Amino acid sequence: MISLTSPVETWAHRWPAGLKLGLMSLATVALFATEDPAILGASAFGVALLYASAGARFARAGARQLWPLWPFLVLIALWHGLSGQVAAGVALTLRLLAAVALANFVTMTTRLSAMIEVAAVLLAPFRRLGLSTRALEISIALVIRFTPAIARKGGLLSEAWRARSRRRPGWQIVMPLAALAIDDADHVADALKARGGVLPIPDTDQKG
Amino acid sequence: MERSIALVALFAALIAGLGFIPKFTLAFGVPITAQSLGIMLCGTVLGARRGALAVILFLLLVALGLPLLAGGRGGLGVFASPTAGYLVAFPIAAFVTGWIVERWRGNLAVVGAVASVIGGIVVMNLIGAVGLSIVLGKTYVESLLLVTAFIPGDLIKAVLAGLITASLAKARPASVLSRA
Amino acid sequence: MAPVDRPDDLLRLEDLRVAHDGCDVLGPLTLDITARRTGIVGRNGSGKTTLARVVAGLQAPTAGRVTISGIDPAKDRRGALDRVGILFQNPDHQIIFPTVEEEITFGLRQQGRSKAEAAAAVTAILTRFDKLHWRAAATHSLSQGQKQLVCLMAVLVMGPRWIVLDEPFSGLDIATRLQLMRHMARIEARILMISHDPESFAGYDRVIWLEGGALREDGPAAPVLARFTAQMRHWGDADDLSHLAG
Numbered sequence: 001m002i003s004l005t006s007p008v009e010t011w012a013h014r015w016p017a018g019l020k021l022g023l024m025s026l027a028t029v030a031l032f033a034t035e036d037p038a039i040l041g042a043s044a045f046g047v048a049l050l051y052a053s054a055g056a057r058f059a060r061a062g063a064r065q066l067w068p069l070w071p072f073l074v075l076i077a078l079w080h081g082l083s084g085q086v087a088a089g090v091a092l093t094l095r096l097l098a099a100v101a102l103a104n105f106v107t108m109t110t111r112l113s114a115m116i117e118v119a120a121v122l123l124a125p126f127r128r129l130g131l132s133t134r135a136l137e138i139s140i141a142l143v144i145r146f147t148p149a150i151a152r153k154g155g156l157l158s159e160a161w162r163a164r165s166r167r168r169p170g171w172q173i174v175m176p177l178a179a180l181a182i183d184d185a186d187h188v189a190d191a192l193k194a195r196g197g198v199l200p201i202p203d204t205d206q207k208g
Numbered sequence: 209m210e211r212s213i214a215l216v217a218l219f220a221a222l223i224a225g226l227g228f229i230p231k232f233t234l235a236f237g238v239p240i241t242a243q244s245l246g247i248m249l250c251g252t253v254l255g256a257r258r259g260a261l262a263v264i265l266f267l268l269l270v271a272l273g274l275p276l277l278a279g280g281r282g283g284l285g286v287f288a289s290p291t292a293g294y295l296v297a298f299p300i301a302a303f304v305t306g307w308i309v310e311r312w313r314g315n316l317a318v319v320g321a322v323a324s325v326i327g328g329i330v331v332m333n334l335i336g337a338v339g340l341s342i343v344l345g346k347t348y349v350e351s352l353l354l355v356t357a358f359i360p361g362d363l364i365k366a367v368l369a370g371l372i373t374a375s376l377a378k379a380r381p382a383s384v385l386s387r388a
Numbered sequence: 389m390a391p392v393d394r395p396d397d398l399l400r401l402e403d404l405r406v407a408h409d410g411c412d413v414l415g416p417l418t419l420d421i422t423a424r425r426t427g428i429v430g431r432n433g434s435g436k437t438t439l440a441r442v443v444a445g446l447q448a449p450t451a452g453r454v455t456i457s458g459i460d461p462a463k464d465r466r467g468a469l470d471r472v473g474i475l476f477q478n479p480d481h482q483i484i485f486p487t488v489e490e491e492i493t494f495g496l497r498q499q500g501r502s503k504a505e506a507a508a509a510v511t512a513i514l515t516r517f518d519k520l521h522w523r524a525a526a527t528h529s530l531s532q533g534q535k536q537l538v539c540l541m542a543v544l545v546m547g548p549r550w551i552v553l554d555e556p557f558s559g560l561d562i563a564t565r566l567q568l569m570r571h572m573a574r575i576e577a578r579i580l581m582i583s584h585d586p587e588s589f590a591g592y593d594r595v596i597w598l599e600g601g602a603l604r605e606d607g608p609a610a611p612v613l614a615r616f617t618a619q620m621r622h623w624g625d626a627d628d629l630s631h632l633a634g
Contacts, residue, residue, distance in 0.1 A: 004273045004274070004275050004282050004283045005273060021284075024284070028288060032342075065281075065283070065285065066285075068279060068281055068289075069289060069290075072289070072290045072343075072344065075344065075354075076344060076345075079346075088345060092343075092344065092345045096288075096289070096290070096343060099288035100285040100286075100288045100289050101285070102288075103283065103284035103285040103286075103287065103288045104283050104284065104285035106284055107273040107282075107283030107284050107285065108283070110273065112272060112273060112274070115272040115273055116272060119268065119272065135209075135213055138213060138217075138484075139213055139216060139217045139220075139265055140265070140268070140269060140272075141484065141485050141486060141490060142213070142214065142217035142218070142221070142484060143217050143220045143221050143224070143265060143266070143269055144269070144274070144486045145483075145484060145485055145486045145527070145528070146217065146218055146221035147221045147224040147225060147274075147276065148528055149221075149480075149528060150218075150221050150222055150224070150225035151224075151225050151228045152528075153225075154225055154228060154229065171242065171245070171368050173229075174226065174229075174242065174245065174249075174368070174372055175371075175372045175375050175376060175379075177222070177225065177226075178222060178249060178253070178372060178376055179376060179379050179380055181218045181219065181221070181222045181225075182215070182218070182376070182380050182383040183380075184214075184218055184481075185211065185214040185215045185217075185218045185383070186211070186214070187476075187478075187480075187481035187482075188210075188214040188217075188218070188481075188484060189210040189211040189213075189214040190210075190441075190446050190476070190481070191476070191481060191482045191483070191484050192210040192213070192214065192484065193210045193445075193446055193465070194444055194445075194446060194473070194474050194476075194482075195469065195473075195494060195495040195498050195542075195546070196465060196466065196469050196495070196498035196499070197209065197210050197465060197498075
């Protein structure tokens with residue numbers, strides 16, 4: 001499956017994922033702690049520099065990912081423009097852009113496997129509470145494997161629908177799609193069971 | 209155990225899959241996507257605990273950087289955007305929806321729809337609006353007014369969730385874990 | 389390649405019965421199987437797939453006992469991992485992971501091998517099948533025959549003493565089928581293969597014919613297959629398609 005990682009390798013790819021996530025969290029807290037348009041403007045400019053340092057192609061891909069925010073920017077512009085609080089509106093816009101772009105930057109420069117490792121480390125304390133990190137790893141792999149399969153089945157179902165109907169299918173295919181997902185779940189449960197199910201793995205990595 | 213994991217993972221994938229169904233626009237211009245229908249179904253079909261787990265698993269993969277939200281969005285950025293409150297609300301909405309279906313043993317289509325209204329609309333928007341008010345700098349009441357535009361579409365989805373759950377209970381009775 | 393003969397490589401079914409929703413689908417069946425290659429034939433609905441699931445331990449019998457190389461496959465799941473592997477009819481139902489490497493690694497990790505050991509074993513099995521370039525391939529992009537081969541490698545790599553094959557060739561073209569058969573002929577483990585195609589049993593020692601969940605015939609492959617084929621032709625002329633089960 002396509003992930004949102006960058007099309008090009010950048011300097012930031014070589015930074016440890018945990019460090020990037022930590023810095024990003026601190027920066028995000030700081031962004032939401034201030035109202036000062038000057039500080040927020042400087043932050044947004046800094047994030048823009050971050051994207052620029054990774055090259056033009058990377059920066060374009062990053063800009064595309066900010067596009068879904070436009071309805072909110074329009075909303076802020078209208079609201080604050082009409083009520084005359086322009087400075088507050090500018091501050092909000094800068095904070096929104098900086099925070100989202102910074103988080104996207106971390107996502108774009110971190111491989112999925114590195115992210116999963118960080119998640120496993122963060123979730124390790126929950127192991128004492130009985131959370132099976134093994135079950136979690138398997139579940140993550142299952143979702144990655146089945147999302148394209150379900151999307152493809154949705155496509156096949158809507159073709160089967162259109163072959164006998166002049167109208168486009170909508171919600172009508174959700175029920176057969178859910179039924180297919182459930183049948184798949186039964187097969188997957190068998191496939192897991194055939195190879196040992198969710199057995200806890202003995203700690204063999206430490207020895208060798 | 210294996211079956212629970214498989215169902216939870218496949219419903220997480222189903223939420224993502226529903227994001228690929230093209231959004232349709234209501235008469236007064238509000239776009240609705242099928243993704244929140246997926247959240248409701250997690251509750252009505254899988255029940256409170258497994259339903260919430262499926263949604264959390266879905267969100268975890270979004271956070272890890274997979275473009276699974278409607279419109280191909282994903283990554284950490286969505287958790288800093290104005291709709292972040294809704295992402296927090298997703299698992300709670302699924303839990304409340306599932307909790308109601310597990311306890312109220314009436315006609316599944318009716319119970320499923322009502323549970324989806326309470327969990328998938330009331331709880332969802334009450335929590336989602338908190339996020340909107342923080343990121344957009346509005347008061348909580350102003351934010352709640354903003355989201356009322358989406359309620360007609362959500363009501364349609366809640367009715368669909370009830371109908372779909374009832375027909376699944378007929379087609380695959382063993383899989384409607386909320387009533388198992 | 390000659391199989392390593394172990395005295396305990398015995399598949400024993402004792403008064404085995406399986407019922408679904410109170411309706412008997414298999415048995416009572418009592419059999420001892422030790423042959424290197426055993427085929428199971430029968431029509432659709434004769435209980436073949438149920439037998440495969442019970443032997444692989446995916447399902448516990450309603451009554452009676454299954455013992456495979458000394459263990460009960462449904463109860464001792466950990467012990468079952470290196471005794472019996474199963475290849476499903478549809479590889480799409482078997483493949484769990486996004487890439488070939490992860491799919492093959494999974495079973496090894498389940499057996500408690502370290503990451504390094506598992507990686508080495510994956511390389512070994514891919515090399516043996518001359519498919520090293522498949523390592524990072526996305527499983528959903530493979531053809532049906534390629535998927536079936538990945539499933540076979542994922543099962544073989546775990547080194548089971550028995551392999552259960554449930555209609556492994558259905559839906560494959562003739563050339564792909566012949567290639568897969570060639571790969572399977574080289575397998576050291578004992579094979580229990582289900583099929584309704586007599587041609588896929590070339591080189592088999594013993595064939596068991598099930599009909600309506602019960603044993604119809606059991607013996608050396610060639611004569612049983614000949615009588616099975618003749619009976620299928622005879623039934624083919626009749627019309628029993630209209631009977632509904634139950």
